[in-house]
Amino acid sequence: MHAAVEARGHALVTGASAGIGAALARELARRGHPLILTARRADRLEALREELSKQVDCRVLVADLEDPEAPTQLLDAVAEQGIEVGLLVNNAGYGVPGTYGSVDWETHARFLQIMITAVCELSWRFLPQLQRNAGGVINVASLAGHVPGSAGHTLYAAAKSFMIKFSQSLALENAEHGMRVCALCPGFTYSEFHDVTGTRDQVSKMPDYMWMQAEDVVREGLDAWERGEIVWVPGKVNRVIKTLTALMPDRMALKLVAKRSKDFRKL
Incomplete structure (x- = not known):
């Protein structure tokens, strides 16, 4: 069995019922x-x-996590069970199809609550436990946070970009406590995500080399967290995309994304 790194306390995994969340739970269990x-x-x-x-x-x-009271309730529920959290995995997330103005504000507000506010509040509320246990945080971001924003799913890339920057700052602030913080940034991953967003037919046309299995994503991600990586993009193809996009002039990168948005975003 893989030896758990700094396994004091429990690993709290949000969005654990399916996809990358369930795969993370299984791999964490395998590591003890x-x-x-x-x-x-x-x-x-x-x-x-x-x-x-x-x-x-x-x-x-x-x-x-759409409920603003959920982070406090989770903190209280953990305390009632007499345990502490040593690793927080902020994985819960989804995308909102359509252009910004075509979606009602209430839907956007729910998205922001789950994808940004809950991530920040859970990290803040559990931070004393994470520091005591020399544990850490894994924020499941996305390759979308590294490339220009696309038309459609307007807030998704913005939220993931926020998670990356948040992870970097949190990592630097808490290194003295022995904490590891990593933004895990998957690309296209086989999961229910695209069924929920209604883009399954579109993304199914993407070439096979663009896709990764959730199990491979989380194995790479946990390895990266354990060795102290602050930002990790799993998969060689995804890392090439990140690098090439960063090297391109902004105008060229935006033009490329504009041309391909319809392949993976629902307008």
């Missing part, structure tokens, strides 16, 4: 990390808890 799994879907969480409890202590806390 006790778990707290949270998401909205109790049935899926319970099935995963039953599976992973054979390997590590695994708790389930049903929560909807």
